[in-house]
Amino acid sequence: MTVITSSPTSPHQGQRPDRRDSTFRRYLLQYGLLIALLGVSAFFAAMSPTFLTTANFASILVNSFALPAIIAIAMTLAVGSGGIDLSVATAVDLASLAFVGTLAAGWPVPGAILAGLGAAALTGIFNGLLITGLNITPFLATLGTLFIGRSVQQVLANGGNPVYLSSSKLPAAVKFLAHGSFLGVPLPLYVVGFIALVAFILLELTIFGRGVRAIGARPQVAYFSGLRVRRDIVWIYLLSAAISGVAGILLSATVSAYIPYSGNAFLLNAIGAAFIGTTFGARGHANIIGTILGVLLLAIVANGLLLVGWNFYWQQVGTGAFIFLILAFSFASKRRQQRA
């Protein structure tokens, strides 16, 4: 890191910086997130003997990685299209409410899952229509949806009260969904893996994904190139909401309850991870691998700080400061690169 922070810019104009040095720096920048992840892991492994244990990693992955990762993937779709989706929180909550509500009413599990996904998808369609039909910017449209979603929850859940599923009513399939494992790997991780894979293929390997990236880079050019911008945007927000809905269903399966506004807790970290993820790779656009690394980094830092003996409150400060440092590092070197 010292290579970058020392000032390599030459004082004489016209004299080009050393080419090998700049290639090295470019790689360092592109894979900085991965390097940070490894560095942080090595640091915590040296500081705490429990860090590098299978049990600890399993706990990180299940407890503080799976759900944030799903929501961050949803956010990545919106960020990749040049927008942002603040209402992922609403989609999480509404999916959870619909899932728990229908289960409590005696629906079978597949029906309840469909109801949850459907409720989440509604927020996505609403966003898509606001953005494409009424030309509201994504930030404001999804902010509005977030507010409306709050009211909807209060009205439907009797003032925003939690809905608990009594353990007698809890179907075995729901317990399995949250706590089961297959081949030694917990089920939620399969869900994350599946969603990440689908989203990766969709964004990186399909025509749809290329279109979305074009829209994210230059919406006007995309429009004049004949892309069906509006249709793609509606799809993006629909997918973003549906993926968040999966997180909502997993969340309520884990705690066997609907807890109002619980989605809000994920929102800012998802935004952080998606944008931190844009620093990964050469092109600087939102990408699934970068996002996953970002979520993993946040989860590992939070876990590691706890293990080295920071209490929960200082851990919040540490995580915040750490995100800040990563952002500062990546934006400062990007700026330096642009100047060079």
Next chain:
Amino acid sequence: MSVSYGTAAVEQHGSFASRTMPARPARRFLHRGLLRTGSLLVFIAVFTAFSLASPLFLTFANIVTVIGQSAVVGILAFGLTSVIIGGGADVVRGGIDLSLASNLGLGSAVYASLVQAGYGDAAAIAATLAVGLSVGTVNAISIVSIGILPLLATVAVMNICGGLELVLTQNTAISVSTPLLDLLSGTDRFGIPFLAYVIVAVAAILIVTLQYTAYGLRLYAVGEHREAARAAGLPVQAYVVSSYLISGLCGGIAAILYTALLSGSTTGSGEMLLPVVATALLGNVFSGRLLPTIGGTLLSTLLIGFLANGFQLLHVSSYWVSGIQGLLILSVVAATSLVRRRRS
């Protein structure tokens, strides 16, 4: 990112059309006027409807109480407005300060802890304002010197402030009572809450500074077109820094009022963030050219305050308030984009 999808083309065609066809200023004026009058009409309609529906609404005591209760959110929204003025209206790349609510939480925690530790009001006020200004400084440095996107920089600062607040309070409410806090949470002999005076005073100072001085005009220039402002010789970065300092200071002032209103510091100040963002953005429609203005933000703060109060008086469930706030934002923004499209 402020480019609205698909309308780009429509706007382009619109501008071709206006070049070939004679301009119709009257119609343009009509649209713009309609929106501004429209938003004022909404305000008046809300006011009249509640006055007719509840005899308690249009009373002096009720109105000044609502103004007083709006002080905390309002002053935070003023801070955000100044940042949006200096940074431009694009929410991701332009000016935004998401650290405001946790700045308030941290400031309030500092105030309460200092009083609890035996310090007086003067020291606590100084420390709280210093916290606000430092948060503003950190935001400014990270955005202007390091070049982090404002949205991300202020989210990170928000997390740090939220964490520090937890460290200070250990996630408990600290209740304190001092002569100044009692005074601020009370009313004067006409029954006007002191908080109402504070919000009016802060609004007046900011309106004068941002709307009627050379500094304010230049801040708008920096926000509207940074390159042009730079070409005109303005120290652009200094102006952006100053807008974040104003915002941080507003966070500090709001923290003192919040501590007075709740007689102490409580957890959960972060809940205030999205209402503040919504209030500041809603303020645009109350200005003639759909720009962020302090006066507009004041009106939107009061509109939301009166809405919540009116519903309470009518025994409409408070469940609907945030939904109506959301619909209000959406309809206002949709109307704005419609007018913008017509205009170009």
